[in-house]
Amino acid sequence: MTKLAFILCVSILWSCTDVVTESESNKNNLSKKIEYTDKINNKVFYENENYKMILFAIKKDQVLKPHSAPMSTPLLILEGSAKVTIGDKEFILQEGDDIVLPKDIAHGVYPLSNVKFLLIK
Numbered sequence: 001m002t003k004l005a006f007i008l009c010v011s012i013l014w015s016c017t018d019v020v021t022e023s024e025s026n027k028n029n030l031s032k033k034i035e036y037t038d039k040i041n042n043k044v045f046y047e048n049e050n051y052k053m054i055l056f057a058i059k060k061d062q063v064l065k066p067h068s069a070p071m072s073t074p075l076l077i078l079e080g081s082a083k084v085t086i087g088d089k090e091f092i093l094q095e096g097d098d099i100v101l102p103k104d105i106a107h108g109v110y111p112l113s114n115v116k117f118l119l120i121k
Helices: 003-016 022-026
Strands: 041-047 052-058 063-069 072-080 081-086 089-094 098-101 107-111 115-120
Touching: 003 115, 022 072, 052 107, 072 089, 081 098, 081 115, 107 115
Parallel strands: none
Antiparallel strands: 041 052, 052 115, 063 107, 072 098, 072 115, 081 089, 081 107
16 A cells, blocks of 8 residues: 555545544533532423423532422432432432432432432423
């Protein structure tokens, strides 16, 4: 292969390769869409007529006190870890773990580190 042919092959391959920069990958990362604040931070990430997705960011010294909801709600840990209580049961969840919070049963979130999670309801 000649030097010119090699350069043409490399330039063609480079132009066809998807290069994802860090800023582009961050826009698709749920944990990057919410920041820690002095209070428990939550925001609706997505909503339609059937459900909504809510992001939470809770610092280690903050607590989401026990409460109940009228529907079952999946919770997915995006970053950090937390103890989640459901009734009188306790669960330790870490990044990537999920749990369903059953309807009408008190549940709370007690961060073991700064934690971000997604609720779908």
